[in-house]
Amino acid sequence: MSARPLKQVHLAAQFPSVQHTVVWSDPAAGSQIDFDSFAHLARTAERGRFDFLFLSEGLRLREHKGRVHDLDVAGRPESLTVLSALSAVTTHLGLAATVNSTFNEPYEVARRLATLDHLSGGRAAWNVVTSHDAFTGENFRRGGFLDEADRYSRAVEFLHTARELWDSWRPGDLRADAASGEFARAGAGRFAHRGRHFDVSGRFSTPPGPQGHPVIIQAGDSAEGREFAAADADVIFSRHADPAGGRAFYRDVKARLATYGRSPADLKIIPSVSYVLGDTPAEAAERAEQVARAQVSPQTALMLVEAVWGRDLSGHDPDGPLPEVDPVPEGVVTRGHTQYRSRGREETVRLWREVAEERGLSTRGLVTELTARPTFVGTPRQVADAMNAFVQGDAADGFVLSPHTVPGGLDEFVDRVVPLLQELGVHRADYTGTTLRDHLGLKPARRPFEETP
Amino acid sequence: MTPRLHLAVALDGTGWHPAAWREPDARPAEVLTARYWADLVREAERGLLDFVTFEDALALQSAAPHHPDDRTDQVRGRLDAVLLAAALAPLTSRIGLVPTTNVTHTEPFHLATGIASLDHASRGRAGWRPQITSRAADAAHFGRRTTPQLTDADVRDSELIAARLRELFDEAHEVAEAVRRLWDSWEDDAVIRDTATGRYLDAAKLHHVDFTGAHFSVRGPSITPRPPQGQPLVTVLAHASTPYGLAAAAADLVYLTPHSRADTTARLDALAAASATHPRPLPQPLKVFADLVVFLDERPGRAAARKRRLDDLDGAPYASDAEVFTGTPGELADLLLDWRGAGLDGFRLRPGALPHDLTAITTGLVPELRRRHAFRTAYEADTLRGLLRLPRPANRYATGTR
Structure with a gap:
């Protein structure tokens, strides 16, 4: 160098x-x-x-x-x-x-x-x-x-x-x-x-x-x-x-x-x-986990999934797997968010499913992994x-x-x-x-x- | 006991006389610094004044009310009044801070959040003076609309000005209404932080304001939670029937510009007449102040001589929409108490030269009024509405039953 x-x-x-x-x-x-x-x-x-x-x-x-x-x-x-x-x-x-x-x-x-x-x-x-x-x-x-x-x-x-x-x-x-x-x-x-x-x-x-x-x-x-x-x-x-x-x-x-x-x-x-x-590194990791849990409440996990899917998913269990239903291509449930504009909706959903499956993550676990690390x-x-x-x-x-x-x-x-x-x-x-x-x-x-x- | 007078001071540049910046104790090179304004407002607070106002316009200053000028011998250049007031908020603790803003070219939503933010930063000491554009040339600064061009004949008569600009006054009324609704668009207890349901807000306590007027519409709610005062103090300067109507319908406080005690009575009558045709949605009666430009010196004759000297420098005798007073603090106290008897709540004094005439108010006039038991000896509230004995208003959207 x-x-x-x-x-x-x-x-x-x-x-x-x-x-x-x-x-x-x-x-x-x-x-x-x-x-x-x-x-x-x-x-x-x-x-x-x-x-x-x-x-x-x-x-x-x-x-x-x-x-x-x-x-x-x-x-x-x-x-x-x-x-x-x-x-x-x-x-x-x-x-x-x-x-x-x-x-x-x-x-x-x-x-x-x-x-x-x-x-x-x-x-x-x-x-x-x-x-x-x-x-x-x-x-x-x-x-x-x-x-x-x-x-x-x-x-x-x-x-x-x-x-x-x-x-x-x-x-x-x-x-x-x-x-x-x-x-x-x-x-x-x-x-x-x-x-x-x-x-x-x-x-x-x-x-x-x-x-x-x-x-x-x-x-x-x-x-x-x-x-x-x-x-x-x-x-x-x-x-x-x-x-x-x-x-x-x-x-x-x-x-x-x-x-x-x-x-x-x-x-x-x-x-x-x-x-x-x-x-210690272990204490930091433990604290990071606590913070992430507080950042992504079950309700927040569901809300973010609804925003990405473009549809109402009331009743979906945030601790279960990602919803099986397809996203709504032009669906807008959340306004004033710019978070998911950069990548297309279909592409985002495909990516989310891939990561969830690969790592065996629940809905809330995946949202935490992707948005609260x-x-x-x-x-x-x-x-x-x-x-x-x-x-x-x-x-x-x-x-x-x-x-x-x-x-x-x-x-x-x-x-x-x-x-x-x-x-x-x-x-x-x-x-x-x-x-x-x-x-x-x-x-x-x-x-x-x-x-x- | 007679009710005590309320006193405000209107700050602008180096004072209201256009040649004031040439006085030996003036600080003309500092008019764009925070330090300069902090010194002035702290002096006003030492005098226990109710509030200070800050002039502003979306234009360079001009000696003419209706067009720009090319003069180079008067103060030119100024700071945004809302931001200036905000910078002074942490440096003061009791005095009210009342910036002037334009309402013809500025977005109502930005006005609402700016004044609400000033109220938060000052913990309840914000006021607002909405002002329309009287110079048609200012519209070219924005390139989005045109406004009426006043003539030299118009500007000699307040009623003519008001008639020519009626549309802008009507629009100002809409702006004030939209702003007031936005201030109420968050109920006081909208933030709930309920960990059980994961909700930070109670969405039922936030309201679309859905203001739709002849000139614009605003959906809401505001981005800024309800200000500490609920509704910051809205003040209007009025010289004629149309702005009297605006004040009656939309303001908490109006500044009149009488030239004598008899004229005070006449203007109060005109205000009452306008009020009769402009329904007032606000529960509290309108507070009425009179504006006066003041040149003050202890020694008899000195203030008048000082003004003459400044007039000579400027090339013309200074005249104003408001009465110009020259004299001693004792003489001014006499005048204020006399005119007050016609039905005024207080006065907004415009110092002819800064810091001289401000210091003369705080160290000359204020003690003089106190000797006559006509002015406070300590601040009795920590919000501006509180100083003016106005209660914190209920929220128009709150039902109280949820």
């Missing part, structure tokens, strides 16, 4: 919400909505010198068989609002908001992100997500106006328009010079964008924050999503948390960067991972070593940790694994910069903004 310097392991944390992997039944599980829960997780991540905290977004509660889905945690604050509040109780931690490019408009999103960047002193990030479904659209003026095929072209143009808005204030446009009486330069904030999705012009209300442009995050896995990330993102949330899949994805995405005149360091790849720790299980030393090997082996640049309880689910990781990563020399002992771009080792945005001339 060549003697290259050790890569740093970039760590981010997600405030877990909506997935069945959140163990709300744990006696230590706290509120999913109280600000204290968010503040606790943010402070813990900052104590662990993480790069950033990430919040997902909800625009429509999921429904199962025509009713609001009631088995998983649901209900969360609007992400930019709570991140703005968190900017007041943290000093270095990056604050990443998921904001949909379909049910928003560039002017408003750009000003809100610029605002968070100001309020936090340069710690804002934007996870650009797309959607197109009419189900979500029912909560918005335009309804389901966008074809699925157009969701990325709108997202790309949305992001480019936002950048034009941030760049509409040039360095030195804010003068605030009482002696001369000039507050802003003439024409500051003027913009005009004409494109397929947006035809907008005028004056932008909010000069960009300390980072110029917030950090851009992308999460799509399709070829289109990867190309979007290679062209435009600073961070990609990957779903490839196994070493082989991680390496393949890493190679693929990093190779796309040259086309856009970017170097491999310009885009950080961090898969979303989970973990269970124990004092933590990425890292072991002693703190084992987990630190495995994470480090994953990163040094170019399967990723770091991780987004998704604890399975709030607000304390990250405490143990920060107390026990982070010191070991620091000992290995792959995680900072203290922040060396002030902005999220600094933490991620990213270049300043293209047009850094000078606030006080």
Whole structure:
């Protein structure tokens, strides 16, 4: 192996919400909505010198068989609002908001992100997500106006328009010079964008924050999503948390960067991972088993099978084998779930049957195996070593940790694994910069903004 | 004992006078920082004020109410008010935080979740001031619709403005209704965490709001559980009959802009007339505040001289939709208690220059009112509704019998 310097392991944390992997039944599980829960997780991540905290977004509660889905945690604050509040109780931690490019408009999103960047002193990030479904659209003026095929072209143009808005204030446009009486330069904030999705012009209300442009995050896995990330993102949330899949994805995405005149360091790849720790390997495995049982209750196992099968399976015994009935090709029992969109239904069912048969698993056992297996299980030393090997082996640049309880689910990781990563020399002992771009080792945005001339 | 006055302060940039940023104690280079706003709001909280409001618009500031301008000698550039209020929530503990938002271009669903999230982050201190777009040019920022263009003649008359923008006011009413329904779309005890049945939620306690108006529809429920106050405080600034109707039908609190005690009476009458034709679905009577721009100094004559100096810098005498007061804290206390007698619950003061006129309110006016037993000596509640003696409303969807 060549003697290259050790890569740093970039760590981010997600405030877990909506997935069945959140163990709300744990006696230590706290509120999913109280600000204290968010503040606790943010402070813990900052104590662990993480790069950033990430919040997902909800625009429509999921429904199962025509009713609001009631088995998983649901209900969360609007992400930019709570991140703005968190900017007041943290000093270095990056604050990443998921904001949909379909049910928003560039002017408003750009000003809100610029605002968070100001309020936090340069710690804002934007996870650009797309959607197109009419189900979500029912909560918005335009309804389901966008074809699925157009969701990325709108997202790309949305992001480019936002950048034009941030760049509409040039360095030195804010003068605030009482002696001369000039507050802003003439024409500051003027913009005009004409494109397929947006035809907008005028004056932008909010000069960009300390980072110029917030950090851009992308999460799509399709070829289109990867190309979007290679062209435009600073961070990609990957779903490839196994070493082989991680390496393949890493190679693929990093190779796309040259086309856009970017170097491999310009885009950080961090898969979303989970973990269970124990004092011994056996204890960790035992705890992992308990967590998985809590994550996949009999009711949840049945619900997920119904979602995949596309039909009502009431009465099916979750502790028995998978249902023998065929899936309904166009059946929709669950709305607002995106979990099974990537693979076709028939293909998913075939795969599930294959695994269940091969390993002799019950319905609940199979669902547990497929949806509730933590990425890292072991002693703190084992987990630190495995994470480090994953990163040094170019399967990723770091991780987004998704604890399975709030607000304390990250405490143990920060107390026990982070010191070991620091000992290995792959995680900072203290922040060396002030902005999220600094933490991620990213270049300043293209047009850094000078606030006080 | 006479009821005590309620006092709010309206914060905007470096104060309401367009040349205020040029004062020696102004901090114009900091208007986009959290520290600047934290200092102001903490000062207001030290003065035990009921709440602060934050101005906003989906446009760059302009000296004209109806079109953009190219002036470079006034404060330009501002932060999103909801996010600003959220950042101040953990830094304060009692004072209400009331951001202004646009309701013409912003999605009602996003407004509902944003204000609800502010209420969660502040543990029950959120309010909201919905505002329509009065500048047609702003619509080009979104490219999705057009709105009426006001003329120079229109903007001299509040009734003309309101008539021209009636459609937008009607839409604002729909937005407020949709938002209120979304706030109620989760019953307070919807989260049950029932391990026996594996259910986190009681789905029967979440409600589709199915709002359908002339301008939009929203299905619901909200993504955000019911805010701590149940319904955050909805406030409306109103200058004419149409917005009086909006306030009567949809708001918890209205800001009027009277120019004298007699005018206060006249406006209260007009508000009552509008209320008669706008049924109020809310159980509590509308709270009524009057807005005043204030320049305050202890030494007689000094505030007026200060305003004149700023007027000279700006090139024109400052005028406002609200009455502009210059004088001493004692004189202002006299005026407030006089006008209050016409039937007001309180006042929203717009400091002419920051921090000067805010500090004069908290350290001059407040003690003066207290000497007259007309203002609180300690916060008596920890929610904004509580400070205004408004109960936490029942949920419109709760049957209470489940």
